[in-house]
Amino acid sequence: MDTDIPFTIAGIATAIADGQTSAEVVAEELLARCRKFVHLNAIIRQEPDALLAAARAADMQQQRANKTLGPLHGVPLLIKDNIDTRDYPTSAGTPALEHDIPAHNAPVVQRLVEAGALIAGKANLYELAVGGTSFNRKFGDVRNPWHTDRMPGGSSSGSAAAVAARMVPGALGTDTNGSVRVPCSLSGVAGLRPSCQRYPYGGVLPASPTRDAVGIMATSTMDLALLDHVLAKPSPVTAFEPLPDINLAGLRLGRPRGEFYRVMDNATAHIIDAAVALLQDAGAVIIDADLPEIARLTAQTAWPISAYEVAREMPAWLEQRGTSLTSADIVTSIASPVVRERFNPDVVDLAALEPKYRKAMNTYRPQLQQILQDYFVEHDVAAMIFPTTPFPAPELAEDTADLKINGELIKHGFTAVINNTVHQSAAGIPSLVIPAGLTDDGLPIGLSFDGPLGSDRRLMAIGRAFEQVRGAFPEPG
Template sequence: MRRYLAAGLAAVTAICSEAAMADDDITTLTVLEAARAIAEKKLTSTELVEALVAKTGEDRGNVYITFDSEGALAAAAEADAKVKTGAPLGPLHGIPIVVKDNIAAAGLPATGGTPALKDWIPADDAPVLAKLRDAGAIVLGKTNLHELAFGITSNNAAFGAVANAYDPARFAGGSSGGTGAAVGARLAPAGLGTDTGGSVRIPSALNGVTGLRPTTGRYPAEGIIPISLTRDTPGPIARSVADLALLDTVITGAPDDLQAVALTGIRLGVPAKLAGNVSPETDRLFTAALDTLEKAGATLVPVDIGNEVDLSNKAGFPIALWEVKRDLAAFLDKHETGVSLEDIAAKAASPDVKFVFDNLVLGDQAIPDEVYTASMTTLRPLVQSGYADVFAANKLDALAFPTTPLPAQAIATSDRTVSLNGEEVPTFNTFIRNTDPASIAGIPGLTLPIGLTSDGLPVGLELDGPAHSDRHLLSVGLAIEAALPVMPAPSAN
């Protein structure tokens, strides 16, 4: 895997790595840059972990639920000792990462962001994490999330609201808010999140980083506290598409020879249903990005996915709310947590999550079996076939649209509603509007940053591809990322 990208990208990586180390700001290194520096003995894993621990400090913006600095430093020392032996190194050797706290990490609590599970300590890594550790990765800690992954703000009443990397008064997005904020704030080069309806892509976009929701089923989901086995998937968050591609290679075993496609040969579908009714600053940055890509040779194709979006809206909540009752209960029992679904509901701390469990999961508003069955056997297949037809009929490489309709909003005022173009709209429904349909279809989605608003807040561009086109989608992402301006780090960094 060491020869992972083309020689040109490797040369750029080397230059960037040396520049970052010359400035003594090794916390800004990407995964590829840091891995190269460690392998070439220009940097030790201990130096990198120590720098990240120092940068994290005591005021962590509620990014972590468990910050395992001692464990990470011990693992870094072992990694450095192995480098000295000259033994073969994995592609992530000595690289510190963060892990969303609904993903099992051996010996560390896996709370799911909820009080009932605060004392559950899994004995084994979730398989997706085990693959990263086998490649040499080190776990810095377990990151905060929207309670039980049932929301998009990460305003967690039990463990605190996660602060946005670019403005601590704004939410980090969710549900993988802690991972998104940690990577965005340069507290870690990469991490793992999970995505049911946008929970990797939304916090990635709002914190100015890249995130991948793989085709559903492409990554192992065992060892992850579930919502819906039909919709859930783990996904990586990092600061470059190249890093996502490397993490994807490690997790899936895909060939490591990925290269950017030529922009002159790609066709991007622009769906008005998702590109319209966004904030003025989101529209400005999205339009500028499309103009840049079109001038670089990409072909923009107006497409209509209105029917697919409408069908996904009908199917999405019934699938998730019916399956959580089955899948979460089975998980709690299988892993001998000593906690029941009723315990989860009784101890839920966040008002929005407690309402969902008391009323929509265990209460008299629970999804009837026949509604769930219709969603799975009729609506979801129509969404999947509709997307496939749109991609095929228009010969598209990807759909392109703003990841979220507006940037991160104030923690203090946005639990229920936010303002979009002068109208008060539901926070949750608004922020998942563009990401949720692909989740129902089970297709891959990639988000990358396209710039900052006039208030200094990141905006993301999402690319959705046909099912199982993950590697091609990453190749498209590499090309688009190279054509767009470099995303500036948060000003505090």
């Protein structure tokens, strides 16, 4: 593949459309990159022969039509392995589902395929997508391409690591408590958790349908915008709609220093302060305004909803698939003791959980949505900004491990990694993460931009404006 062609979604799509390269050449390049970085363990399953055959078919299709057939024609993308892809098993990172092949693509995958994308493989993940690390006792841990003794975050660990290492130009993940945004932050890539119901969610292993979302990962907001254009539109996919132009001069951004800056190591604080200074130098107006009720309402909303729905939805999901497997089959074969305990039927009592669930859905969630809506309106801010994660990538470990932050031991410290990534899914608002900088140890830190419900395209435009003042972000190694 010509080294002048960027290994990005937009770069590959444009080069194929213009005849500078072919889908087959791109697929060969991708497979070579995947072999080079196999030690990261980012991909659970890949079918090289099938990918090359699909690429050759895409090239033949384009030659016959004498035009590019979709905005992603010939672009290979990685899919998190809890999202259904026809002809690939959907293991969800757990033993019982290792050979479970769905009959159909998930709707999000189908939209990518109809736009011309090729499936590059299935990405490794935290088992059953219910943790924030890259730990997986069945398929092995995913390693961070910046430092391979560190984790890339989870649960969409393989998706983020593969994009960061430039094994693939883009990937799909899923996000309930930050499972797209945490690994994007710790791996140094751009990611979007979209507004609630912006993308179709069928064909995905459910954790909490109220809070789950398929999210997108790439190396820039321009590539995110391409993926968003395809996933947010019903078929047939129309011509790409550019992001709106955003002038940072005079743009008002909220900075909720209280809860979102409460737990943060010094290296992260330095990077985030420098990123905010870049925005200010470009004319952005930073409004320091807190959300005093955010922690309480997030906890009262998120955890009762997840606890109830994760227990309710697994049997329904299995029934829809027509598999002979039962929830008990899956739970008893879970490889991680930590994950097995979370699904323990002796611990999970739906009837006992239901009153708190109803209270969360009918009272606390509307209150959370209202205080966030009021924040944007009352302070007249386009977005609020804060560190995505409170620290850079830690060493590989389970979710229950302890951490040191600024020299202080934090028991079960990995719970702090999602401190700033739960309220968005509880309320349904979009959240964007952009790499802000590297620590002195060479580890990436992400800056989050939250916007009002439905502001996804404007949020990405703000992210693109930040990328322009930040400059090009380096690659690992």
